[in-house]
Amino acid sequence: MLIISNSLLPFGSDYYAINLFGIIFVKHSRSLTAVQRNHEYIHTRQMRELLYVGFYILYVLEWLLRLAIYRNQSRAYSSISFEREAYGHQADLDYARHRPLFAQWRRATPR
Numbered sequence: 001m002l003i004i005s006n007s008l009l010p011f012g013s014d015y016y017a018i019n020l021f022g023i024i025f026v027k028h029s030r031s032l033t034a035v036q037r038n039h040e041y042i043h044t045r046q047m048r049e050l051l052y053v054g055f056y057i058l059y060v061l062e063w064l065l066r067l068a069i070y071r072n073q074s075r076a077y078s079s080i081s082f083e084r085e086a087y088g089h090q091a092d093l094d095y096a097r098h099r100p101l102f103a104q105w106r107r108a109t110p111r
Contacts, residue, residue, distance in 0.1 A: 001022065001023075001024060001040070001041055001044060002022070002023045002024065003022060003023075003024045003026060003032065003037075004024065004026070005026050005027075005028050006026070006027070006028065007027065007028050008025075009025035009027075010025060010027070011093070014029075016030040016032075016036075017030070017032060017036065017040065019040045019043045019044060019047075020068070021052050022044040022047060022048070022052075024037075026039050030055055034093060035090050035091055035093075036090070038089075038090050038091075038092075038096065038104055039086045039087065039090035040086075041096050042085060042086040042089060042095065042096055042099070043052065043055075043082065043086055044091065045096055045099060046082050046085070046086075046104055049101060049102060053087050055082070058082075059080065059082055061083075062080050062081060063076055066079050066080060074101065080093050080106055081104040082104050085103055085104040086103070
């Protein structure tokens with residue numbers, strides 16, 4: 001997984017990293033812990049399964065649907081199936097090796 005330290009991405013002061021097509025962009029002032037790298041690697045696995053573009057389409061559609069339901073950006077984000085899986089397993093540094101296909105939809109994972 002390629003990690004690029006830069007001053008442009010991600011936008012906004014609340015964010016430290018963004019995963020774009022399996023490449024992690026991290027703000028210069030930040031570094032990723034093993035748990036954060038694992039979280040992003042889980043997203044990379046999700047992206048590969050859905051051929052990258054499919055991941056982004058489904059991610060945005062699910063976020064918009066949950067935003068309409070909850071009317072709260074934070075709650076909408078934390079309830080996205082992709083995020084529930086990544087947060088639920090980020091501390092298991094071995095998870096990506098034994099992760100079943102399409103695990104984000106198999107069952108809800110705790111956040």
